[in-house]
Amino acid sequence: MRQLSFILQSRKPVPVQLIAEDLVIERGGRVVIDGLSVAVSEGETLVLSGANGAGKTTLLRAIAGYVRPAAGTIRLDGGDSELTISEQAHVVGHANAVKSSMTVFENAAFWSEYLSGHASDTEQIERALRHFGLEDLVEFPAAYLSAGQRRRLGLARLLLAPRPLWLLDEPTVSLDIASSDRLVAAVNHHTSGGGLAIIATHVPLALERVRTLTIAPRRMAA
């Protein structure tokens, strides 16, 4: 994991903690999350489990700032107070945010430049692509990637700009076992450096310092 430590070493070690209190989230007029309080402390991974439709994605999107909670607060203690939570988080959702008409490298270079706000560092991009096993496809148009390769390119974004909070929504979909292991290694390295991760998944992953939160599906109110 020497590559990874090199990628992430530039981050300042600030103790961060994500705290959600009395969270109520509605989707389409239905209360999906009711009165949830949860804290994720420095270096910890929170795995969200629960049946389909239980509200895992909704909770992640609320933390990412897309969905405004009906009640309750979400805050990131110890982060940069000038920035919102979403500006300090990597969000990997169901879609990969990969442009088919650009090459693998161009996709990564754009996200590196956009998310970090300064000119992209070619070596860092190559290290991130290498970590997810895409080094042979650098000049390859993303249109010809397989589903798993596209997903890996989407995940490579995590290593392109240092951000304390990782929000991953079913990140292992269409990944093979070796690629899942690479993802787990990246997450473990991220948390061992003081980062936080919240992962919604149905697959058991060999994550370290992990806690599981099971979200029970709510019955529709009669």
Next chain:
Amino acid sequence: MTSFWALVRRDLRLAVREGGAIGTALGFFLVVVSMMPLGLGPDLNLLARIATGILWIALLLAALLSLNRIFEADYEDGTLDVLATGRLPLELVAAAKALAHWITTGIPLALLAPVLGILLNLDIRSYPILVATTLAGTPAVSFLGAIGAALTVKARRGGLLLALVVLPLYVPTLIFGISTVSATMGPSGMGAAFLILTAISLVAVVLGPIAAAAALRIQLQ
């Protein structure tokens, strides 16, 4: 600002590689304008009189065809979600995308307009004015269009809805774009109408992204 220009450059690159949007808009503009003399008959005086109006209306309709691509592709492949987590405010994301749309669609349409003027027997003295007004007016087309594109990004087959939302916003640009060109032939000169046209574009450049960002925030929920 690095993020802003990175986004503009990426959109330009995508527009050039994918090509479809520019080609459709330019082709539509060409077809509509070249059908006018066929429909109206070979009365050169009539054509010259209505040339500016036809060119402007066809230009607006052609631009309308390409508007939905401003946000739709990014919404579909999840890019918009990630763009929203950048340090760049959503207002500037909308501005960057509208700017890229203006460069890839507004400018080519503005440059094609005088060429198509030949088909309509447009007065030769009006050519420089026509280019100036279309260049000054098309930023409003892209930046006001971004509002409609953001509002209809989730709507399947939102093209018609987009036209209904956006076309009324184009009325001031259309009126002052045409009156600038016709004013140059009269005694009053082009000054006032051209300044108002430019002012409309400047207001659109400032307010369009703010409204578009507000619409995008709702769409991302």
